[in-house]
Amino acid sequence: MRRIVVVPGIMLAVGCLCGAPHAAPAQVTLGVGGGATFPVSDLNNFDKTGFNVLATLGFRIPSFPLGLRVDGMFNQLPSRMSGSSNSQIWTVNANLVANLVNVPHAVAVPYLIAGVGYYNTRYRVTTSGGTIETTGNIHNNDVGINGGVGLRIGLGSASLFAEGRYHYIFVSGTHLQMIPLTVGIHFGG
Numbered sequence: 677m678r679r680i681v682v683v684p685g686i687m688l689a690v691g692c693l694c695g696a697p698h699a700a701p702a703q704v705t706l707g708v709g710g711g712a713t714f715p716v717s718d719l720n721n722f723d724k725t726g727f728n729v730l731a732t733l734g735f736r737i738p739s740f741p742l743g744l745r746v747d748g749m750f751n752q753l754p755s756r757m758s759g760s761s762n763s764q765i766w767t768v769n770a771n772l773v774a775n776l777v778n779v780p781h782a783v784a785v786p787y788l789i790a791g792v793g794y795y796n797t798r799y800r801v802t803t804s805g806g807t808i809e810t811t812g813n814i815h816n817n818d819v820g821i822n823g824g825v826g827l828r829i830g831l832g833s834a835s836l837f838a839e840g841r842y843h844y845i846f847v848s849g850t851h852l853q854m855i856p857l858t859v860g861i862h863f864g865g
């Protein structure tokens with residue numbers, strides 16, 4: 677019985693390794709971008725639309741539809757509440773990127789992106805009553821997930837990209853949700 681499961685499993689693994697596009701060199705890309713961040717759900721009750729800045733490091737094999745991308749993103753959202761400053765959300769995400777078109781030298785390539793990440797949220801709160809005023813910072817370190825769609829347009833060794841992603845941050849007591857829309861450029865791929 678074990679041979680029935682093990683032998684096909686080994687054959688599948690060997691077939692994947694032999695059929696993998698190992699002859700093509702891996703591409704490494706560096707990217708930068710920015711755009712608008714829209715608060716959703718509970719976050720929208722406290723914050724207004726803000727901005728994001730993105731830095732990316734990507735790895736992919738040109739003839740293979742999946743790649744990896746590590747992102748660092750900074751989001752700043754103006755507060756709707758008096759006595760509270762802008763919310764800042766720093767993220768580091770590890771993502772899978774799936775090209776929806778896998779044609780060599782395609783000019784426009786739509787893609788799906790999804791992953792997990794570390795999220796640091798911080799904001800400053802000031803309260804006053806009578807003659808007493810108190811100020812403090814609040815920081816949270818949490819885990820979250822993200823997913824979205826994008827479009828990459830090739831320009832030789834660089835490419836322009838535009839993407840929208842939904843971020844869901846697991847904060848105790850509530851969940852923070854936001855949608856950054858980002859445009860930028862990747863170099864090296």
